[in-house]
Amino acid sequence: MDENGLRNNTEQAAAIQVVYDHVVSGAGRQLLMYIGGCGGTGKSHVIRSIVQLFTECGIRDTLLLSAPTGAAAIVINGYTIHALTLLPQTKGRKANAALLESVW
Numbered sequence: 090m091d092e093n094g095l096r097n098n099t100e101q102a103a104a105i106q107v108v109y110d111h112v113v114s115g116a117g118r119q120l121l122m123y124i125g126g127c128g129g130t131g132k133s134h135v136i137r138s139i140v141q142l143f144t145e146c147g148i149r150d151t152l153l154l155s156a157p158t159g160a161a162a163i164v165i166n167g168y169t170i171h172a173l174t175l176l177p178q179t180k181g182r183k184a185n186a187a188l189l190e191s192v193w
């Protein structure tokens with residue numbers, strides 16, 4: 090947290106703390122959390138810190154990153170939501186539910 094400067098931003102620090110507490114609790118259930126803010130307020134920075142946290146905990150492979158647009162996905166080194174959920178790119182085609190289930 091120190092090296093990313095999160096302690097200087099109480100809201101970012103609080104967000105990371107929620108994720109950290111969830112990870113160490115070992116609850117296993119999904120954490121649903123919303124981090125909002127105007128452009129340039131540090132949302133991607135928080136996401137990169139979450140990636141670092143998961144990496145340091147040795148559980149990086151349990152974390153999937155996605156964003157609504159390709160540009161936003163690139164910033165966090167993630168996928169578009171469309172790609173991550175294997176949604177068909179052609180109108181009228183059905184989602185491959187079996188493949189989706191095997192991936193998730």
Ligand SMILES: Nc1ncnc2c1ncn2[C@@H]1O[C@H](COP(=O)(O)OP(=O)(O)OP(=O)(O)O)[C@@H](O)[C@H]1O
Binds near residue numbers: 095096130133134
């Ligand atoms: N706590 C922090 N300490 C130092 N630098 C920070 C901190 N939080 C954010 N920054 C820096 O501020 C800049 C903007 O942050 P970031 O890109 O995370 O914002 P964002 O909310 O994701 O923006 P956008 O919505 O436009 O994508 C980046 O250069 C980032 O490294």
